[in-house]
Amino acid sequence: MTRHFLKDHDITPAEQAELLRFAAAMKNDRHGFDSLNHQGRLRSVAVVFEKPSTRTRLSFQIGIAELGGHPVVLDSQSSQLGRGESIADTAQVLSRYVDAIVIRTFGDDRIAELAQHATVPVVNALTDGWHPCQLLADLQTVAEHRRESLHTLRGTKLAFVGDAAFNMGNSTVIACSMAGMHVRVGAPAGYQPADDVLERAAEINAETGGSVTVTDDAVKAVTGADVVSTDAWLSMGMKDHEQRVADLTPYQLNAALLGHAAEDAIVLHCLPAHRGEEITDAVMDGPQSRVFDQAENRLHAQKALLAWLIGGDRR
Template structure:
């Protein structure tokens, strides 16, 4: 990615609750910074601009990639990360989000939270005197989408002019992908059963972003319409955390939405397969696809570290 001309990245002290809060050039600059930080890590260079900084990490949802990538990222950048289980905080015993935000602002330099309600994250950010990063809510997953853009750029050498097809539940991952892609000029097609289509408000926003960037946004119930001539095939689990009681119903509803060899045959020959993980082989994706030559899912997972390091440096510097 070439350096962006006449563009600045000034996120110091700001929250990141959704990628809708960033301008398109800011998203591209974060990807550029992630590329540079990843190269320095590969070269064993020590880059520690966050010495003395502490990130408080609140987890109401269990995690592998989010916890490890943020914690390792802070350590590599010279800071520290403090794991806070939501059930162990006074939040779990009735203390208000507002009071929790004010208290944590006295101790740490930033908060990353992975929780259910997006409204809770907005309230936390409202009352905190320090930056708040959304590590995942039921509505958005912005850090995942940043890592996804980094992965796409590494393999395709560009962002603009590509087509990403997301097959499955129109969930938090789909929402953040829609925002990210439509802002940077990637055509995005979401294929989901009608009752699982993306949020209408998010869709309306992304149509505006797509008009500005020249991208196309397609919402359909046909996996084949979405996947045709796609450069990237993307999916997520059909049953997310907190939806376990809907599992059997969802397995029925998403029948025909598996990313498999038949669907991949109508994508571009050099397509990438992406998945935010964890994956359920035999459900949303076949083993032949996720474990095949087109799959970049583990590099994608690794890029959570580098994308989030770029974000942490800019927000906490």
């Protein structure tokens, strides 16, 4: 059966830990794995962009090449997707050419339809609802900071402040629950995770020992946290910018708010950042920031994922 990675919980907590161990090994020996080169046959991976990208494009394209594979980068402007070819037809065609499909797109219905008709693994490089590859990188970054076994992510306290109603909020709640972490979401009404996401997290936490708390009090969310994470308030296509900024300004990750976290807390942001809005320069560039380690770890985490899904490499 073809395995896809569309949402964080398309893998099990044990598989997530396995992937993170593999990602750490790949970081320690960046050019020591050729999992997509099978007896001289280079596996090809289509990397499809329906949204602009910097880190996702670079990390997947470079990572596939470093694994000995061949990245085929497509965007809607230079392919028939931009001229109305159906997702189903695209999935069937790509499946006959490549060994996997990575896609950065809009609605989750699009990637679900792609996976339904594809006969090769489909990887979510970002949709409106989920950002699972980012969370693998985030968890790898937290584990590096704690300098402990990945199993000891269990019990780590992570605060997510700001707009938690979309991809980063959803993936943070689910992926951290899978790691047995304690998540506190600080967000105003209308910007909190949906009930179905919280219900799924509760099911996972019953197995892993983690927890999720949602509050509209940013200070309460951050107090004592080992990790403080945020995301942009304004994304492509969003309207009511002035209202969103007004609603979310009390949740800005600044020095005063960070001061309520644990003394050795680290700061995460998936980038791109709107400096001066959801995060200040002082925090983004400060000694507690691990934002650029986090960005680098996209490369290593995604290499591990692709080797695991396509190459069958689970070292």
